[in-house]
Amino acid sequence: MGEPAQGQAFDMPRGDAKRPAAEVLPYAAAAGAPPLIQVQDIAKRYESRSGDSIDAIEKISLDVPRGGFISLVGPSGCGKSTLLKMMGRLLPPSSGRIVYRGIRQGEIKPRLGVVFQESLLLPWRTILDNILLPIEVMRLDAAAGLDRARKLLATVGLEGFEKKYPFELSGGMQQRAAIARALAPEPELLLMDEPFGALDALTREQMAEELQTIWMRTGKTIVFVTHSISEAVYLSDRVVVLSGRPSRLLDDIEIDLPRPRSLDMMTDPRFGTYATHIRRLLSAKREM
Amino acid sequence: MTVSTAVHDVVFSAETAKPAPMRAGFRTTGSIVSAIVLVAVLASWEGCVRAGVMPAFLLPAPSNLVLMFATDILSPAFLKEALYTMAEIALGFGAGAVAGIGLGAAIALVPMIEQIAWPYVITLQTIPKVAIAPLLIIWFGFGIESKVLIVALICFFPILVNAVAGFRSTDARQVLLMDSMDATKWQLFRKVRLPNAVPYLIAGLQIAVVLSVIGAVVGEFLGASAGLGALLVVRQSNMDVTGVFSVLATLSIIGLSMNLAVGLLSRRFAFWMDTSVKI
Numbered sequence: 001m002g003e004p005a006q007g008q009a010f011d012m013p014r015g016d017a018k019r020p021a022a023e024v025l026p027y028a029a030a031a032g033a034p035p036l037i038q039v040q041d042i043a044k045r046y047e048s049r050s051g052d053s054i055d056a057i058e059k060i061s062l063d064v065p066r067g068g069f070i071s072l073v074g075p076s077g078c079g080k081s082t083l084l085k086m087m088g089r090l091l092p093p094s095s096g097r098i099v100y101r102g103i104r105q106g107e108i109k110p111r112l113g114v115v116f117q118e119s120l121l122l123p124w125r126t127i128l129d130n131i132l133l134p135i136e137v138m139r140l141d142a143a144a145g146l147d148r149a150r151k152l153l154a155t156v157g158l159e160g161f162e163k164k165y166p167f168e169l170s171g172g173m174q175q176r177a178a179i180a181r182a183l184a185p186e187p188e189l190l191l192m193d194e195p196f197g198a199l200d201a202l203t204r205e206q207m208a209e210e211l212q213t214i215w216m217r218t219g220k221t222i223v224f225v226t227h228s229i230s231e232a233v234y235l236s237d238r239v240v241v242l243s244g245r246p247s248r249l250l251d252d253i254e255i256d257l258p259r260p261r262s263l264d265m266m267t268d269p270r271f272g273t274y275a276t277h278i279r280r281l282l283s284a285k286r287e288m
Numbered sequence: 289m290t291v292s293t294a295v296h297d298v299v300f301s302a303e304t305a306k307p308a309p310m311r312a313g314f315r316t317t318g319s320i321v322s323a324i325v326l327v328a329v330l331a332s333w334e335g336c337v338r339a340g341v342m343p344a345f346l347l348p349a350p351s352n353l354v355l356m357f358a359t360d361i362l363s364p365a366f367l368k369e370a371l372y373t374m375a376e377i378a379l380g381f382g383a384g385a386v387a388g389i390g391l392g393a394a395i396a397l398v399p400m401i402e403q404i405a406w407p408y409v410i411t412l413q414t415i416p417k418v419a420i421a422p423l424l425i426i427w428f429g430f431g432i433e434s435k436v437l438i439v440a441l442i443c444f445f446p447i448l449v450n451a452v453a454g455f456r457s458t459d460a461r462q463v464l465l466m467d468s469m470d471a472t473k474w475q476l477f478r479k480v481r482l483p484n485a486v487p488y489l490i491a492g493l494q495i496a497v498v499l500s501v502i503g504a505v506v507g508e509f510l511g512a513s514a515g516l517g518a519l520l521v522v523r524q525s526n527m528d529v530t531g532v533f534s535v536l537a538t539l540s541i542i543g544l545s546m547n548l549a550v551g552l553l554s555r556r557f558a559f560w561m562d563t564s565v566k567i
């Protein structure tokens with residue numbers, strides 16, 4: 001496999017297959033503004049207990065435009081989550097940097113909403129109080145926050161559950177509450193680390209459909225880590241394919257399918273072409 | 289929920305977990321049988337003593353014990369002794385809890401304090417606290433101070449060890465989530481670490497409740513001018529078995545009510561945990 005983003009051997013339905021990843025992307029160019037996040041030559045190395053170091057991420061550059069939906073896919077343990085955390089400044093990179101809004105110094109970190117595979121709701125708080133947590137922590141306006149939290153409860157289909165405790169809800173409902181919590185402080189950037197990974201297939205598809213609706217309605221920038229190729233193609237503007245450890249960028253694929261996408265679209269031949277391309281990239285890498 | 293540390297006082301394990309739920313009908317039947325057994329035992333005991341099978345000076349009849357207990361708790365002199373012991377227990381328990389939870393949080397959250405304090409904690413933990421009591425009486429006299437100290441010391445360790453385990457049990461992913469909200473250290477403590485530690489703190493308090501009564505009574509045995517333990521010694525030397533029973537009943541009521549109070553705390557603050565201490 002050659003340099004990142006150059007291993008194109010398939011006939012992909014897109015214009016500039018050979019475009020280097022770090023180049024300014026059409027979204028940002030069209031908006032006339034720098035991308036919300038620029039990942040510049042980022043690498044992460046972990047020191048193990050025995051003293052040797054493990055390269056989790058070798059060198060990755062990519063842009064996330066404002067309002068975009070970007071998925072990161074790659075084999076297990078390839079550092080997708082690590083990259084995601086670094087994009088939110090929740091983990092320092094070993095080298096390289098994250099630039100927000102094209103401003104290199106004195107920039108304001110975008111307000112974050114984070115969703116993990118587990119809902120991580122606080123078990124001693126009611127669903128409503130869990131959704132209010134970021135509003136309390138960030139000291140946002142309480143009255144407006146409460147109003148927004150109630151609306152979000154409706155958005156994620158949890159009306160009537162505000163006084164319940166997390167252990168009284170199913171896994172899917174807990175995850176909906178976690179999404180509502182992430183959206184409560186009106187974040188600029190939503191980081192989602194396999195948010196549907198612990199759900200059954202049916203709930204998972206339903207949640208993906210709802211996430212698309214929420215994203216289209218709110219216009220948040222979303223970076224989404226997933227194991228599921230079809231989930232990534234279904235949801236994303238762009239799918240970033242990462243190699244196994246040490247992680248490198250294999251391809252950055254623009255998904256040119258009309259929105260809103262329905263689940264039926266998964267049987268569309270164009271959908272299949274994207275999915276097959278990504279699958280081949282990942283399996284070709286494994287055989288090496 | 290099993291907590292394993294080097295120290296044995298952490299009993300927040302399977303034994304304190306609630307038993308498997310029984311069917312309601314079965315439980316009612318059990319309670320009825322239990323009541324019948326109690327009545328039967330008391331009746332035959334009363335019968336044996338009245339018939340002269342059992343000498344009353346060794347084991348007084350239950351009716352006499354009830355009478356004696358009623359007389360005791362209506363007597364101001366007895367109540368004064370009881371209040372004295374309760375004050376020792378309350379002050380000692382409170383001091384032990386505050387110190388144990390405070391130092392426990394510090395040890396769990398500040399690595400520097402852990403390195404300094406932990407070796408001493410382990411070492412002191414191995415000394416039987418009851419064995420230090422004579423020393424404390426020499427140092428602090430026959431008054432209330434020495435007993436409060438004994439109670440505090442005996443309560444301190446189980447509370448401390450459970451507090452350390454509790455404050456360490458915070459989920460790292462939960463911390464990451466709070467980081468994503470730019471939470472301060474205090475917010476992280478107040479909103480996540482502290483509530484998360486509550487079931488452990490309650491488990492520690494529950495052990496300390498039992499120990500605190502033991503501590504106060506042992507302290508008074510060794511030398512006291514007042515208190516139920518001192519009264520127990522006096523009544524024993526008079527061969528007043530009925531009186532001894534009455535003091536025992538009072539002590540167990542003190543212990544039970546403290547247990548109940550901790551149980552209420554648990555129900556209020558640890559309801560969300562399936563292993564929370566039930567009463």
